[in-house]
Amino acid sequence: MKNGVQIDKVESGIAFREKGQGFMFCKVYSALCLGIEGCIVRVEADMSNGLPAFQIVGELSSEVRESGARICTAMRNSGFSLPPKRYLINLAPADFRKSGTGFDLPVAVALLCCIEHVSPEFLENSIFIGELGLNGTLVPVKGILSMVSQAVKEGFSNCFVSVENAEEAAIVSEMRVFGARTFSEVIDHLQGKRKLSQILVPTSEKNEKERKYPMDFGDIRGQETAKRCMQICVAGHHHLLVIGPPGSGKTMMAERLPYILPEMAFEEQMMVTKIHSAAGQLKPGSGLMTCRPFRRPHHSLSDKALVGGGATPTPGEISLAHGGILFLDEFAEFSRSAVESLRQPLESGEVFVHRVRGDFCFPAKPLVVAAMNPCPCGYYPDRKRCRCTSSQIQKYMAKISGPVLERLDLCVYIRRVDYRHMTDEGSGMDSRQMQVKIERAGQIQKERFSGENIRYNSEMEGQMLEKYCGLDKETQRFLEKAYEKFHLSARTYQKILKVARTISDMEGSPKIQMEHVAEAVGYRLPDETYGGGLWG
Template sequence: MIAKVTSCGLMGVDGFVVDVEVDISNGLPSFEIVGLPDTAVRESKERVRAAIKNCNYEFPIKRITVNLAPAHIKKEGPCFDLPISIAILHASEQIQVDDIKDYMLIGELSLNGELRPINGVLPIAMAAYKNDIKKIIVPTQNAYEAAVVKGLEVYPANNLYQIILHLTGEKRIEPFAVDFDSLFSNTDRYGVDFSDVKGQDNVKRALEVAAAGGHNCLMIGPPGAGKTMIAKRLPAILPDMTFEESLEVTKIHSIAGLMPQNMPLITTRPFRHPHHTISNASLVGGGKVPKPGEISLAHYGVLFLDELPEFKKDVLEVMRQPLEDGQVTIARVNATLTYPCECMLIASMNPCKCGFYGDNTKECTCTPLQIQKYLGKVSGPLLDRLDIHVEVSPVRYKSLESDETSESSSRIKDRVNRARKIQIERYKGYNIFSNAQLQPSHMHKFCNLGDQEKNLLKMAFDRLGLSARAHNRILKVARTIADLDESENIQSSHLAEAIQYRSLDRKFWR
């Protein structure tokens, strides 16, 4: 007899429906799985066999063929254990399920029939809903995540026997629901605040501009000046995530197996802080079947690269195209997948190997050649993609001991939200949501300058020896500063501030 159960596989950040077909026939006892299964899927034979026996059902001593369709797409992971088990029991007529076509089943089985959680449940649940499958059975630990898909009935289960009782109608499982209002109700989700930062007003202003326009930023200064401390507080002034953004970010983290327990959605902006020993594949994604890297895990959030010159040069260069395109395409023999990576890149570095080049309080011990070699690790093309460069000076004792309270993240965030709202209204219909996403074709329309501003920009372009890309970056940053001032036109003061955020080109690299 033949039985068919619906399940789901993963390709990139999306799920695709897999039909688990089981045929049981007379012949020499065997158990074969076809349809491009990987090692984890092939090993499910032993898990399925043991789980069925330990749930007091009979494993058929016949010729069993399992087909995972479509057969031309590689299937990976242990999520097919449950549908294979149910299909075998159905095909062997040990259970009778009339509405099996209405369900999607996913889950890994232990040898005693317990159901274990799997990765990527959210994209699987979304694929079920898109394919008009209204019911899904998942491991209990994955129920929160699956239940965020509205219109889908989620049935959490602990073991194979419980699922059999539900499908046969003997003891139904209650559908699981999520309180969506409570997910976004927590106002203090980051635990850090800009009010903790003493002094550094110029750096906080630069990061406010970066947050308002979605710009990449480089902080350069001596050790202990507060670069990392300030960077960690950047997500607290970014606009709150929308439900659609949360879904997209959650999909990526779910596939990577990084979802916090009992948290159905990621509602805070991601902050990824990889170590400088990271590899190319870990940063942008890779593997036999490509997995998302740190740049994709920071989607709609912040990717912070501390001690930028300490990263391998090829690792830094591989980021250039993803930073421009907002997505990274990874080609392998098994698959070519595209992951989104619309993130803000925030980098920090010392001005030299010892960290005190240009410092007024401590003497630099590096030779000019050592300084040039250290700074040369960051290429010009990558530097051009960093819209804002800001110097971070050592904090003075007077600032540290001051009782004056610095401006809080909530007040800065209010200004950022107003600027973002202006940008969304301005670019309605252009599929642009921040100034950083402006293309060269849009510059003349949205970043138009008067004669005085044009002369100022020309003088800066000639003196600093800027590239065409840097020219466009200055215009984008100036547009953001004007939005923070709620000014329709870019004024000379806005342009001057934007230009001074490129002054490090001349001071350290020229």
């Protein structure tokens, strides 16, 4: 009630409240990104009489603790001066650490609410996230999508962010998003002087156009076996190791894989965007990620950079490649700790990071494609060029431990391309041809697992294997001989069944045939190649 007129809660406007006895209190809501999940933070501001002071409390990181001078300077340069009072800011709840720079905007709004420049009635269903520059400009922060998603779950309906973060925040259609360039624009909106435009992201219609292949498998001469292996790899989401000499086409084939991957569903796009946003990998002004990620880290990266971690845990490369491809070129050159850190993510599809302040879980279900040379010089088993001793070769291959190799479903060795293939006009199987069988297998898997919580054959476990990977007696006897001859493990046995199921899906066969199992077994033989010296 102001001057006898009732003021309703609208999306912008101003309403004042009565002063207390020597103090004023205001509450504004913000959010924080912990891992890849959002967490709502209550920003409480109190103004009281006494010697001028400004203090922020509530389990703070250094960047939040130091933000007071930045906030006051930004407010002054935006035309808002604070009376010489005692100001106490509390970021609640205080049972987890507040980090990042996204609390500048809500703290500034709360302070103006204390001095009656903004009515608290218009802040109840609103959330404020943003960093302030010294001149009052709003600076984008990372993790916006996770924060806004959590805010919607907790009943908030309005969100104020920088214009660079607005399109990302507007992905959550249930939230009304307002993007501002400066702190003054936010306050003008709340005071009813000048409304901010609501940011709307147009719903993307499914693209029915013919698929294009900027990089085509048809550009690669020869290597039809490797192409076939890549096709199986994508169709059933099977992890792949390619071993071959330099210049044989390992990297070229891996670079073409993203163009034959199936398109992402909206839920996948949301998760991939959340991960990249939390890691600060989204470009300012970008919205929903619609293309599957392709990550190609250098072999010098650490295990924490690969799987995630740090004082404040952030997603690593394996999580940034979630839903896409993680290409590990020069696999044997990665540090032992980095390679061994892949064991648990490859098995569970998640990365668990434990810290004193809490536990974090990052999704990690990329399609892992690794490539390496067969020996230090790279040319084994071509003894005309290779000068490595047997012990050097075995030592080089031992850099990849047995448990890691077992977690890679497919392993293929490729040789140098012959001259006749280089000059052959026919390029063999191209991306469009490969895509046909991949889509056929994908549709079959979609129907097969419609009632299950999985999507690909590689994710089958336990009773699913018995249900969908049944073999006739003759095929069972063949697999038994291979199992005993090559000393396969139980995990390898299951992976052979999964790969055979994918091959049969690609061929349109309802049952797994003998030739499907034989081909799947063939993609496991390189495990024994160097340990048993079959080629040496």
